[in-house]
């Protein structure tokens with residue numbers, strides 16, 4: 001029996017329960033009048049700034065200066081005797097996870113957060129070179145009007161290149177192209193010595209190239225990444241297919257996740273309860289061929305939240321087809337922050353609210369994070385689930401059944417991705433590339449018997465047993481030895497030893513474990 005004690009074991013007093021309830025139900029009183037306008041203002045100003053930078057093309061010159069500054073910081077740290085650990089300066093409230101890093105408190109903060117510009121687009125080599133602070137929203141806004149896109153472009157606007165490479169990234173193009181790390185061609189990095197290096201999959205330097213993904217900035221600082229681009233079209237022709245049993249979902253998703261299929265560019269599924277689900281197959285398209293076909297610009301402010309639209313469609317028909325503007329498709333889960341906004345602004349999907357205030361949505365995730373009151377954090381600590389488990393597709397049925405038994409949060413996000421056999425932390429144990437699926441559970445659970453830490457441990461143990469991986473932005477309770485069972489540390493440890501990282505950076509486990517995050 002698991003007898004470990006956790007913070008969440010102390011039950012809230014009656015008074016705390018009442019305050020939590022009020023804060024949870026009425027948080028919108030702060031979010032709607034304050035955070036929505038602030039988010040809108042911030043996004044507008046940042047967008048104007050980016051357009052100006054592109055116009056004057058100052059980013060490449062500024063990049064050299066910014067990298068020099070990082071090197072100077074590291075030189076000084078070396079001269080001072082390498083006494084502290086190194087971390088990125090990006091403040092905790094800006095990052096895409098629920099937690100704040102405690103490990104940054106006494107560390108030396110290196111200024112990678114000043115690097116947030118697009119450096120170069122080369123359509124002959126079909127690559128884009130970007131700084132690590134560039135976000136998915138910035139990239140899609142820049143590339144799509146020029147006729148290109150990233151093969152894997154994760155949905156939330158504020159995810160950064162640095163986070164998706166040093167953490168990980170997955171999206172509906174992943175069934176064909178793999179994870180975010182698999183579309184990267186080169187990394188420009190600064191080592192703890194201050195040395196600037198460019199590494200790629202070619203034999204010279206490839207071990208460093210393969211060691212960086214998932215390493216959470218514990219080997220070197222990423223200062224730029226060169227990423228593959230592909231041509232795109234104006235629309236995605238999206239076919240929604242209802243599934244009526246879990247078994248049907250698993251069978252169909254397996255058949256549909258065919259990375260060699262000519263007419264499928266995106267695969268994603270939503271499971272709405274134990275039985276009902278929807279598989280969505282997307283294809284790049286120039287638009288409808290006939291007048292009967294529907295264009296649905298789902299990103300517009302007055303449109304229903306995407307996941308509710310999907311559920312409505314499958315409640316009416318077994319199969320439907322729509323044409324969605326490409327950028328609207330990529331950011332389909334942004335407006336409702338997957339399904340998190342329903343708890344924060346409960347009337348956010350109401351038609352009147354959408355028409356009047358929808359254009360201000362969504363609130364910036366970073367602002368929500370920075371302003372989460374402590375009382376609410378306690379409630380979230382006890383009953384908010386935020387987990388992405390990456391498991392072989394063949395285990396999907398038992399995994400969803402386990403999620404249903406343990407957390408019972410719907411919709412569940414199901415995103416198949418191709419996992420290449422490659423060196424690095426995500427190395428496959430049986431040396432064969434195969435189709436995996438991300439099972440994502442986001443939201444507050446009311447499941448009886450749910451215990452934030454113990455339930456997560458149950459899920460973690462299951463994931464290890466099927467050679468799966470847990471996304472490291474989420475709460476991780478497994479001990480270090482289990483982490484080393486889940487992830488292959490061979491290359492990582494070798495690189496850390498030979499590149500002088502041991503005294504320079506925290507160990508990866510010390511960055512991701514629950515104890516070192518608030």
Ligand SMILES: Cc1cc2nc3c(=O)[nH]c(=O)nc-3n(C[C@H](O)[C@H](O)[C@H](O)COP(=O)(O)OP(=O)(O)OC[C@H]3O[C@@H](n4cnc5c(N)ncnc54)[C@H](O)[C@@H]3O)c2cc1C
Nearest residue numbers: 203205206207208210211422423424488490491492494495
């Ligand atoms: C591109 C690249 C370049 C590299 N270059 C170098 C280099 O130049 N120099 C260097 O030192 N390292 C290098 N490494 C790191 C290298 O992966 C590690 O040093 C690793 O320990 C080498 O082990 P291996 O390849 O023999 O076994 P692996 O391929 O790591 O072993 C596969 C699995 O078998 C197990 N295993 C291996 N041998 C045994 C055994 N005898 N008994 C039981 N289990 C076993 C391992 O634990 C592992 O789970 C490089 C790695 C990469 C990816």
Ligand SMILES: NC(=O)C1=CN([C@@H]2O[C@H](COP(=O)(O)OP(=O)(O)OC[C@H]3O[C@@H](n4cnc5c(N)ncnc54)[C@H](OP(=O)(O)O)[C@@H]3O)[C@@H](O)[C@H]2O)C=CC1
Nearest residue numbers: 088095096132154160162163166167168169170216217222
């Ligand atoms: N669809 C998807 O795939 C989604 C993914 N996510 C997760 O969110 C995270 C990304 O969020 P984001 O806010 O962008 O990133 P974060 O700032 O959270 O960074 C994630 C990790 O990467 C490290 N890192 C970031 N930039 C650099 C750099 N330039 N050099 C070295 N290390 C770096 C950070 O180090 P340090 O701790 O020192 O700051 C941190 O450990 C990822 O972990 C991803 O898995 C979340 C939602 C959706």
Ligand SMILES: CC(C)=CCC[C@@H](C)[C@H]1CC[C@H]2C3=C(CC[C@]12C)[C@@]1(C)CC[C@H](O)C[C@@H]1CC3
Nearest residue numbers: 096097098337338340365368369372388440442
């Ligand atoms: C698609 C994948 C792989 C992951 C999606 C994860 C997101 C749903 C979460 C990442 C950061 C989370 C935060 C919140 C909701 C869920 C995420 C966006 C909050 C906005 C929830 C409310 C809190 O007060 C603040 C949280 C900040 C982080």
